[in-house]
Amino acid sequence: MAEPRAVTHLRAHDDPPAVKAALILAAVAVMAFFVVVPLVNVFVQAFAGGVGVYWRNLVADADTLHSIKLTLIVAPIAVGSNLVFGIAAAWAIARFHFPGRTLLTALIDLPFTVSPVVVGLFLLLLFGLQGTFGPWLRAHDLKIVFALPGLVLATAFVTFPVVARELIPLMEAIGAEEEVAAVSLGARGWQVFRLITLPNIKWGLLYGVILCNARAMGEFGAVYVVSGHIAGKTDTMPLRVEKLFQEYNLPGAFALASVLAMLALVTLFAKTALEWKTRRDLAEAERLRSNTSTPPARS
Amino acid sequence: MTTDVNRRVLPGFSLSLGYTLLYMSLLVAIPLGAGFLKASHLSFSEFWAAVASERALAAYRLTVGASLASAVINVVVGVLVAWVLVRYQFPLKGLLDSLVDLPFALPTAVAGLVYSDLFVEQGWYGRFLVPLGIQGAYSRLGIVLVLVFIGFPFVVRTLQPVLEGLDKDVEEAAACLGANRLQTALRVIFPSILPAVITGFALAFARSLGEYGSVVFVSGNMPFRTEIAPVLVVARLEEFAYTEATAIAVVLLTISFVTLFLINLLERWSKRHHG
Numbered sequence: 001m002a003e004p005r006a007v008t009h010l011r012a013h014d015d016p017p018a019v020k021a022a023l024i025l026a027a028v029a030v031m032a033f034f035v036v037v038p039l040v041n042v043f044v045q046a047f048a049g050g051v052g053v054y055w056r057n058l059v060a061d062a063d064t065l066h067s068i069k070l071t072l073i074v075a076p077i078a079v080g081s082n083l084v085f086g087i088a089a090a091w092a093i094a095r096f097h098f099p100g101r102t103l104l105t106a107l108i109d110l111p112f113t114v115s116p117v118v119v120g121l122f123l124l125l126l127f128g129l130q131g132t133f134g135p136w137l138r139a140h141d142l143k144i145v146f147a148l149p150g151l152v153l154a155t156a157f158v159t160f161p162v163v164a165r166e167l168i169p170l171m172e173a174i175g176a177e178e179e180v181a182a183v184s185l186g187a188r189g190w191q192v193f194r195l196i197t198l199p200n201i202k203w204g205l206l207y208g209v210i211l212c213n214a215r216a217m218g219e220f221g222a223v224y225v226v227s228g229h230i231a232g233k234t235d236t237m238p239l240r241v242e243k244l245f246q247e248y249n250l251p252g253a254f255a256l257a258s259v260l261a262m263l264a265l266v267t268l269f270a271k272t273a274l275e276w277k278t279r280r281d282l283a284e285a286e287r288l289r290s291n292t293s294t295p296p297a298r299s
Numbered sequence: 300m301t302t303d304v305n306r307r308v309l310p311g312f313s314l315s316l317g318y319t320l321l322y323m324s325l326l327v328a329i330p331l332g333a334g335f336l337k338a339s340h341l342s343f344s345e346f347w348a349a350v351a352s353e354r355a356l357a358a359y360r361l362t363v364g365a366s367l368a369s370a371v372i373n374v375v376v377g378v379l380v381a382w383v384l385v386r387y388q389f390p391l392k393g394l395l396d397s398l399v400d401l402p403f404a405l406p407t408a409v410a411g412l413v414y415s416d417l418f419v420e421q422g423w424y425g426r427f428l429v430p431l432g433i434q435g436a437y438s439r440l441g442i443v444l445v446l447v448f449i450g451f452p453f454v455v456r457t458l459q460p461v462l463e464g465l466d467k468d469v470e471e472a473a474a475c476l477g478a479n480r481l482q483t484a485l486r487v488i489f490p491s492i493l494p495a496v497i498t499g500f501a502l503a504f505a506r507s508l509g510e511y512g513s514v515v516f517v518s519g520n521m522p523f524r525t526e527i528a529p530v531l532v533v534a535r536l537e538e539f540a541y542t543e544a545t546a547i548a549v550v551l552l553t554i555s556f557v558t559l560f561l562i563n564l565l566e567r568w569s570k571r572h573h574g
Contacts, residue, residue: 109559130541237406
């Protein structure tokens with residue numbers, strides 16, 4: 001069995017090397033099976049016919065091209081409005097205490113638990129032809145579902161917590177001292193936000209926007225229901241992927257899917273980089289707050 | 300009280316809270332309210348006929364069953380991955396850690412497309428599994444597997460900070476008192492990570508319940524066999540059976556709300572016990 005000498009080298013909270021190796025191997029295998037191999041598979045399938053075929057699959061198909069354009073319109077509108085909301089919600093929740101604060105925080109998470117399909121259905125019930133506002137919309141020749149506004153609404157609903165959820169814990173961790181100090185020195189509301197809050201939260205904010213954008217561009221269920229699947233009109237990128245899949249055009253589906261997968265990879269990269277920056281900024285703020293007489297060592 | 304100081308000192312309380320509430324009511328409360336209102340117009344027998352049809356019951360069973368199964372698998376796999384990422388050093392660990400979040404960032408349609416392609420007969424997994432009689436594509440197994448992918452980050456990410464915060468001295472003390480490593484794991488480590496594990500489980504479960512985009516690719520969507528509840532909602536919609544779709548949606552929503560409520564209770568409970 002284990003030699004006593006080796007055991008004395010082990011700290012009591014360390015696992016034996018064999019257990020350690022086995023666990024690492026198992027974890028890597030699990031990650032490979034569920035995450036890495038599927039990710040690699042997207043790109044291998046997309047490029048199976050060579051770069052030329054890949055490019056043609058993307059740009060020669062007018063409907064695919066249109067879906068990319070549509071996604072590039074829908075996502076920024078949804079992300080922009082969720083960004084404004086996220087900042088307002090984080091300011092209210094992380095800076096003030098008020099009755100119902102806990103409830104409000106819980107309600108912000110709601111879209112994460114509501115099925116996207118249900119979101120789409122409820123928008124149909126409101127704005128569809130037989131919906132609550134249907135007759136009025138038709139009388140005024142306005143279209144919401146099966147058109148751009150419906151796509152934006154559905155996307156915004158599903159992704160609206162993302163920015164707020166990034167910002168609330170971050171602003172709570174930073175604390176209000178600097179802002180209170182700025183106000184006591186005579187700064188006005190907008191100045192406090194622009195000169196104190198924004199520089200403090202910028203990395204977290206940026207990540208929130210990037211993640212929200214990835215979610216918005218990839219949203220499927222809610223958009224599927226409100227879009228009406230009109231090819232070349234209301235198909236966003238994920239919807240187009242599904243349609244190509246249904247038409248057995250796998251190379252086309254994978255080519256478009258690979259663009260979305262690249263977007264996901266960029267998002268992950270941004271997360272890693274920005275989290276590192278946020279952690280560094282928070283640590284520095286902590287060091288300044290503890291106000292040690294020795295200046296922080298910088299390498 | 301710092302809270303009162305903030306409200307007197309910092310500007311923008313009514314503006315930010317007002318905008319938050321306005322935005323949430325316009326975007327969220329009105330559609331949700333409209334849905335429930337529509338459902339409340341149904342007579343009880345209409346509602347019951349839609350909600351309790353054989354096909355709907357089969358869909359709920361599959362949705363809840365597949366979500367439970369995937370959440371259980373995620374607990375096992377998530378504890379393993381979180382433990383390895385927090386406690387051990389090995390090459391490419393940072394990359395692996397970043398990739399844990401891939402299911403959050405990857406569009407569900409892409410996940411569905413790839414998973415269905417991996418498990419078909421010529422697919423990378425299917426060519427090994429199909430000869431063994433394991434059908435991963437267009438089957439219930441496929442639904443569970445893709446839901447494992449969708450819910451993968453939840454357990455890992457709720458567990459990681461808790462594992463990082465564990466006091467290693469306690470483990471050392473257990474060892475000094477004669478516990479072997481397995482006993483320490485079961486009696487010392489496991490109880491302190493249990494609340495986080497349960498939270499991660501509930502989050503993965505809740506996410507799986509409503510999942511549509513990925514499942515629609517892999518399941519084949521056969522009524523009674525591989526049709527989950529959100530797919531049934533869409534199927535009813537495409538038949539213009541709005542009433543039935545709404546009734547089933549209300550059932551789905553209720554399950555989601557109950558799960559969300561339980562998660563919040565759980566978090567409060569674990570904060571009281573470990574905060």
